[in-house]
Amino acid sequence: MGRRLIGILIILLFLLFALSGCWSRSEIERLAMTTVLGHDKVTIDGQKKWLVSATVIKPRDLASQGPLGGNGSGGDKPTMLVSGIGATVWEAGRNLATRLPRREYIAHSNIVIIGEDLAREGVDQLIDVLLRSKDIRLNTWVLVSKGPALDVLKIEPELEELLSQEIIGLVQNQHGSSKAFTIDIKRFINQLITPGQDTAASCIEIFERKEGDRGQGEGGSSKENPQKAVRVVGTAVFRKDKLVGFLDDSETKGFLYVTGRAKQGIISLSLHEHAKKDVAFAMTRTSSRIIPKIDDDGVSFIVDIHAEGDLQQHEDTEPVASPEIIKAIEEKAAQEIKALVEKALNKAKKDFGADIFGFGRTLHKRYPQIWKGLEDDWREIYPDIEVTVKAEAKIRRTGMLTDTPKIH
Amino acid sequence: MLEKGKVSSRQGILLLSFTVVVSTAVLIAPAITAKAAGRDGWICILVLGTAYGLLTSLVIMKLWQRFPDKTIIEYSQTIAGPFGKLIGAAYILWFIHVNSVVVREFGDFIVASFMPETPLIAFIVILLLLGSWATKCGLEVICRANEFIFPLFALSVAGVFVLALQESDFSNILPIMEDGIKPILRGSWAPMAWRGEIIVVSMLLPYVENPDKASRDLAYSVILIGIILTLATMFTTAVIGELTEYLTFPFFELARCINIGRFIERVEALILVMWVAGVTIKVAVFFYIASLGMGQLFGLSDYRPVVLPIGLMLGVWSLELFENSVISIQWLAEVFPFYSFIFELGIPLVLLIMAVSGRKGGRPRSG
Numbered sequence: 001m002g003r004r005l006i007g008i009l010i011i012l013l014f015l016l017f018a019l020s021g022c023w024s025r026s027e028i029e030r031l032a033m034t035t036v037l038g039h040d041k042v043t044i045d046g047q048k049k050w051l052v053s054a055t056v057i058k059p060r061d062l063a064s065q066g067p068l069g070g071n072g073s074g075g076d077k078p079t080m081l082v083s084g085i086g087a088t089v090w091e092a093g094r095n096l097a098t099r100l101p102r103r104e105y106i107a108h109s110n111i112v113i114i115g116e117d118l119a120r121e122g123v124d125q126l127i128d129v130l131l132r133s134k135d136i137r138l139n140t141w142v143l144v145s146k147g148p149a150l151d152v153l154k155i156e157p158e159l160e161e162l163l164s165q166e167i168i169g170l171v172q173n174q175h176g177s178s179k180a181f182t183i184d185i186k187r188f189i190n191q192l193i194t195p196g197q198d199t200a201a202s203c204i205e206i207f208e209r210k211e212g213d214r215g216q217g218e219g220g221s222s223k224e225n226p227q228k229a230v231r232v233v234g235t236a237v238f239r240k241d242k243l244v245g246f247l248d249d250s251e252t253k254g255f256l257y258v259t260g261r262a263k264q265g266i267i268s269l270s271l272h273e274h275a276k277k278d279v280a281f282a283m284t285r286t287s288s289r290i291i292p293k294i295d296d297d298g299v300s301f302i303v304d305i306h307a308e309g310d311l312q313q314h315e316d317t318e319p320v321a322s323p324e325i326i327k328a329i330e331e332k333a334a335q336e337i338k339a340l341v342e343k344a345l346n347k348a349k350k351d352f353g354a355d356i357f358g359f360g361r362t363l364h365k366r367y368p369q370i371w372k373g374l375e376d377d378w379r380e381i382y383p384d385i386e387v388t389v390k391a392e393a394k395i396r397r398t399g400m401l402t403d404t405p406k407i408h
Numbered sequence: 409m410l411e412k413g414k415v416s417s418r419q420g421i422l423l424l425s426f427t428v429v430v431s432t433a434v435l436i437a438p439a440i441t442a443k444a445a446g447r448d449g450w451i452c453i454l455v456l457g458t459a460y461g462l463l464t465s466l467v468i469m470k471l472w473q474r475f476p477d478k479t480i481i482e483y484s485q486t487i488a489g490p491f492g493k494l495i496g497a498a499y500i501l502w503f504i505h506v507n508s509v510v511v512r513e514f515g516d517f518i519v520a521s522f523m524p525e526t527p528l529i530a531f532i533v534i535l536l537l538l539g540s541w542a543t544k545c546g547l548e549v550i551c552r553a554n555e556f557i558f559p560l561f562a563l564s565v566a567g568v569f570v571l572a573l574q575e576s577d578f579s580n581i582l583p584i585m586e587d588g589i590k591p592i593l594r595g596s597w598a599p600m601a602w603r604g605e606i607i608v609v610s611m612l613l614p615y616v617e618n619p620d621k622a623s624r625d626l627a628y629s630v631i632l633i634g635i636i637l638t639l640a641t642m643f644t645t646a647v648i649g650e651l652t653e654y655l656t657f658p659f660f661e662l663a664r665c666i667n668i669g670r671f672i673e674r675v676e677a678l679i680l681v682m683w684v685a686g687v688t689i690k691v692a693v694f695f696y697i698a699s700l701g702m703g704q705l706f707g708l709s710d711y712r713p714v715v716l717p718i719g720l721m722l723g724v725w726s727l728e729l730f731e732n733s734v735i736s737i738q739w740l741a742e743v744f745p746f747y748s749f750i751f752e753l754g755i756p757l758v759l760l761i762m763a764v765s766g767r768k769g770g771r772p773r774s775g
Contacts, residue, residue, distance in 0.1 A: 131655070134521050138648075138665050139673075186665060190649040368583035 032056045032102040035079065035164035038149030039126060040115035044085065052092040053083035053150045054109070055163055056100065078161050081153055089129045107135040111167050112142050112185065113204065115149035119236065119243035127192065127241075130185050138186035141171050144236035144243060146205040155206060155230050163230075170232040171202060178256050178265035178283070179249040181235035192241060196360020196371065196378055200255075203234040203246055239354040247347060254344030257305050257337060257391075258357045260288040269332040271325075272316050279320075280313035281333045281393065292363045294370060300386040301359050303345075307337060307391070311398040321402035326395050333393035341389045349383045359385065410703045410711050413548035414617045420551050421616065422625040422632075423558045425606045428693050429633045431686025432510055433602040434565060435517065435659050435679070437637055438644040440741045442653040445595030447581055449652075450641040456596035458634040460753070461603035465626045467756045468606075472613045472622075474763055480610040480756070481701040487763050495755060496705045500698050502751045504718060506605070507694035508725035509736075509744070511535055514687045515726070516733055521660060522680065532726055535691055540719040542692035543699050544712055547615055550692050557685045564682040565636060568659075569643055571666045571675060576646035597745035599637070604752030606630065611697040656733070695722070 034054040042051045057079055084095030096104050112130065114123060130136055145152045157166035174180040182202050183191075191199035209229050235247040235255055247255055256262035267281040286307040293300045311329065314320050320329070348354050355361075360378050364371040374381060441449030475483040481499060485492035515531035542550050585592065609626060616622050644658045647665055652658045660679050667673040698718055703711030730736035762768070 131651075134524070138661055139667055186648065186651065190651055193650045193654075365579055365582040368586045 026103065026105065029059075030102055031105040032100045033059075033108045034104055034106050035109055035162055036111045036113060036153055036167065037106065037109050038083075038113045038115065038145075038153050039089065039118055039129075040148050040150055041118045041121060042085065047087075049085050049087060050089050050092040051083055051085050051115075051148075051150065052089060052096065053081065053153050054093075054096060054104065054106075055079040055081050055153050056104070057162065077156065079163065083150060089126070105135075106133070107137075109136070109164075110140050111164055111171075112136075112140055113149040113152055114142065114144050114201070116144060116146055116243065117148065119144045119201075119238070122241045123192075123238070123243075124241040127189055131189065136185070139184045141168065141202065142183055142185055142188045143167070143171070143202040143204045143232070146203065146246070151206060152204055152230060155228055158229055167204065167230065167232065170204075170230070174232060175263040176265070178253050178262040179234070180232045181247075181252055181256065181261075182232075191356075191358070192238070194358075194361055195375060196355060196362075196364050197358040198240070198354040198356050199238045200354075200356045201236045201238070202232055203236045204230055204232050205234075206230055235356075237348060237352050237354045237356055239352055244352045244354055247344060250340055251344040251347055254337075254340035254342070255348070255356065257286060257307075257341050258288055258290070258303050258344065260286065262286050262307075266312060267333055267336050269329065269336055271314075271320075271329055271332055272318060278315035279311070279329055279332070281309050281329065281336075281395070282312035283307050283309040284396070285309075290357065290359060290362045292359070292366050294367060297386075299363060299370065299374065299381075300388065301362070302388045302390060303341065303357075305337060305341065305389070305391045307333065307393045308396060309333075309393070311395055314404050317404050317406045319403045321398060326398075330393045330395055333395075334391040337391040337393060338389045341391065345387055345389070349385070349387075353379065353383050355382050359387070410700055410708070411547050411615055413546050414615055415548060415551045415612070417616050417618050417621040417625045419555055420547070420612050421609055421622050422629045424551055424554050424612070424689075424693060425609055425626070425629045426633055426636075427554050427558060427561060427686050427689045428608055429602055429605050430565070430636055431561070431682070431690045432513055433599070433633075433637055434640050434686075435657055435683060436513065436740065437599055437602060438641045438652060438658045439656060440598045440737070441595040441641060442645065442658065443595075443741065444598075445591040446586075446653060447645050447650075448585055448592050449595055449645065450581070450638045451585070451592050452596040453599045453641055454634060454638040456593075457599040457603045457637070458630060460600040461606060461630040461634065462627065464604045464753050464756070465606055465609075465623075465630055467753065467760055468610045468613070469623050469626065471756060471760050471763065472610065474768065476619060477614045479612075479614055479701065479704060480607075480759075481704045483763075484755075484759055487759050487766070487768050493705065495759075496701065499751060499755075500701045500705065502748075503608075503694050503698040503701065504721060504725065506748070507691060507698065508722050508729055509740070510687060510691055510694065511722060511726040512729050512736065513740075514683070514691070516736065517657065517660075517683060518680075520733065521657060521676075529723075529727060532723055535688065536695075536719050536723050538688055539691040539695040539722075540715050542688075543696045543715050547612065547696060547700075550689065550696060553692075554689045557689055561682045561686050564678040565640070567678055568663050568666070568675070569639055571668060571672060572643050572647050572662055574668060575662075575665050576643060577649070578642075578646045580646050580649045581642060598741050601745035601748040601752065602637075603630065603633065604748060606633075607752045607756070608693055608697055610756070611700060656737075695719070 034056050036055045038053040040051040041048055082096050082099045084092045086092030086095050155163060157163045160166040160169060171182045174182055180202055181200055188199055188201060191197045206228050209227055233249050235252045236243055237245055237247060253262060253265065265283050269279045269281060271279045286305065288303060288305045291302040291304060293302060348356055437453060438449060441452045445452050471483065481496040484495040488495060511532055514535055515528045518531055519526060519528055542553065613622060640659055644662050645652050647662045648655065648658050655661055660676060663676040663679045666675050699711045699715050702714045730739065
């Protein structure tokens, strides 16, 4: 009986410690949740320093739903922008604490923005930063900003409440137009360290909103309408670890075709002689293969693209609903795809010398022995490599209409 | 006999050895094989690992057929006489040492990935309290606990595989054997040593209720372990790619990458479930066989009095074992295999040869 009592007391004593909660608990009201992380390099007193900026959610403001109208002083923004400077990224990050009354908590950041200058200088030092911390996930999106990353963080979101939601929405909505490349940390760094492959990142840019963009209903409200907004479009191309330039939206489309990541989007074609662009081909799915070919002249590649889609728009009254005309549209679409791809290929090969398509990687996977001989000289060989583009487009349906109705 | 309980062959051999081997290997094997063999890590585990596992189990079974009611501690004395006592003592030390490494890995992983501010000793003490309790309760309790945990463990692993399918790009595994056989041989040592941990069944076989099924179950277990670990390594390479060899816990990162429609994500808690559940069983098993072995070696009437001293030893040893995580990984990859080969295959093989040549033990049953 006595032993039993002592046993129970000992267990109760242990419970005393265990039930008081976790050892290293972090109460949510003691944390400052960062959402977007921006990395820049700045020169201070002749020394290069890291500038890390973050937007931190203000929990109270987010909880009180409703339109965020008001006096536009910035005091009622749902987020707070903080930045810190330091000799290393983590020192700069921890220096955020001098501005934050709560502990910074980065596990909920799902966007990393790299400033253009830093990207041009090289992202080699960032690799370690993005991988070593347990709080940064490998599926965090990587974007390169045109201009400093800090500037992007200053932008106010237009549709969503938080800038991070806005950017994530933009990134995830890109498959609808196939005009922007999107990538997460895992693939970004994998491509950096894979032989025969250069990496690329999404490109985020700030643009001035025109007057006409302003919301109609606001009328004479005192809210200062933010004149700047962000968009995610194009591709930031890296050669090794350095940013070498950007692909614009149509080149990005070509790039996405090669890598098989173009999902949806519209291709405008001119079918009839007298019209400029009168047919819209809406892709529903695409696939692509890069096939390395070895012959006496060396290595060449075939890019084989299959696109499938619907006829979305036809601006002319000529009949389209006949197998021959559909065939003609398909051929036009294939030519257009081919043109887009070749444009992207040329730019990446000749202007940037960056193998963002992974031709070298494909060769490595397919013909490891031949790759061994070429690996060291790949950067010299790559710009002159011969790539044949084969494109095929298929129209499956014509929507809710056959021929366009004629006006009499 | 010190242990009066009886377990079925399925409980004690098939399921228990699965948990013992897979619980730690699933998290660490992909990292260590990738360091040596890159994207070919899965071959190391599949081919040489399984071959070694089968060989080890063959030796264990042959020995056991000669001494059906004796553990390795007992029959090494029958075979080698006074020298056998030394062998038994070495085995007990090895069990304790391996166990302290497991305890340390357990704490290190949780501190590194979930709770960086909690001192290591907190996890070690809790795990050892649980382990010593299980040991005191005996083999039957450990096996039954494992029978409960096994489905959770297996479902977590399988769940991670299924959910990771969407993220996988199996072209990351190509080209196969680019640099020939050498890196694969180099990467095989650690997985072989892990697979050889099924030597623990040599301490459990006398307590199996239906001995006729034991050989078959042991072989099944080795093959099942091989399949699971190979899949784990393949999936890790397919999802993480070239990064695998740089990460400390690539399989954990694999779980973190899972994201299905922004609906099923952040499932790394599954990894913690299997880690805590599996390692608890593994630690309990090693703890138990060390205690049981010590009882048999010194001819005690009960093994329970030695449980607490062994627990203290485990605690101190695991805390002082490695100065930092770099040393621990290096030790696991470079020292542990060769050290373990002695106990997993070396000594049993010598014992078997001595038993056969000295005609010791009963005649091996056919079948």
